[in-house]
Amino acid sequence: MKNIIEAVMLKYQSTLETNLQKNTPEFHVSFNDQVDNDFNTLFKTLPSNRPYFAVGVPGSFHCQLLPEASLHIAHSSYALHWLSKVPPQVMDKGSPAWNKGKIYCAGNDKEVTKAYFAQFKADTDAFLKARAQELVEGGLVVVQIPGVPNSKGVITEEKLDSFNLALYLPSIEEVKMVVEMNKCFTIEKIYTLSHPSNYDSRPLDIERTCADIRAINENLMQDHFGSENMDQLFHLWGQNLRKNRLLYDKVVRQDVYHFALLKRKGKGNII
Secondary structure: OHHHHHHHHHHHHHOHHHOOOOOOOOOEEEEEEOOOOOHHHHHHHOOOOOOOEEEEEEOOOOOOOOOOOOEEEEEEEOOOOEOOOOOHHHHOOOOOOOOOOOOOOOOOOHHHHHHHHHHHHHHHHHHHHHHHHHEEEEEEEEEEEEEOOOOOOOOOHHHHHOOOOOEOOOOHHHHHHHHHHHOOEEEEEEEEEEOHHHHOOOOOOHHHHHHHHHHHHHHHHHHHHOHHHHHHHHHHHHHHHHHOHHHHOOOOOOOEEEEEEEEEOOHHHOO
16 A cells, blocks of 8 residues: 555656646545455554555455546456356366365366356456446556466365356456456556465465465355364365475465556447
8 A cells, every 4th residue: 555655646746747636645445355354453454654644445346436527546356366266167076177176266177267267267357347447537447466477184075076166367368358357447558477485495384374275265164064164174185285395395385466558448448
């Protein structure tokens, strides 16, 4: 938020000579998350001397959340890879896209990947259409999304086969395709960046990695597998990680994220 406000102020100050409005612009920031998010915790972490007014907006970002043409900049960071739902085909034992033995799209099964990408396309299109309604003409969308480069059971097998995470990591070409299909935005900038963790020379911290994975996934998993299994499940996950450190080796695993800067088209230019 600090970077966006500083960038806007720099742009504003560079145009002061031709701008008759001398007052410093005011900023109104709307923070969005699902309705069960703890917004009180969010507001407690905001700096007391923040140069903006802050409100919380609960609801799915796949829907319109704010009044029409009321927004100048929308920023989505590490969120768009979360889908609105798991593709039904990957849960169907009779489907060629049944994701047996896995809980997410690993990318090595064509039919599973096809089903997840179809859901990603539909969800991202809904996200862009909602933001197009909220943004003023010429407004910007800044997107950061994790992606892929272009190139002993605690639970029963039946429960494993019936669980999938609603997330998909796209390639940069897939991101471009979805934006161009939407037709509400022009792509001002788009590129793939190496994740900062790739430059961390410290050895793999098993305990911290397990804690990070658990913080992200526990709430999603305990409803399906049962909260009583979580401690043992993540303990075993940590043991397996110790045996397979190569999975997180920075030479083998190069984490990336995609950055996109999109500009809202004028209504006359949307076909």
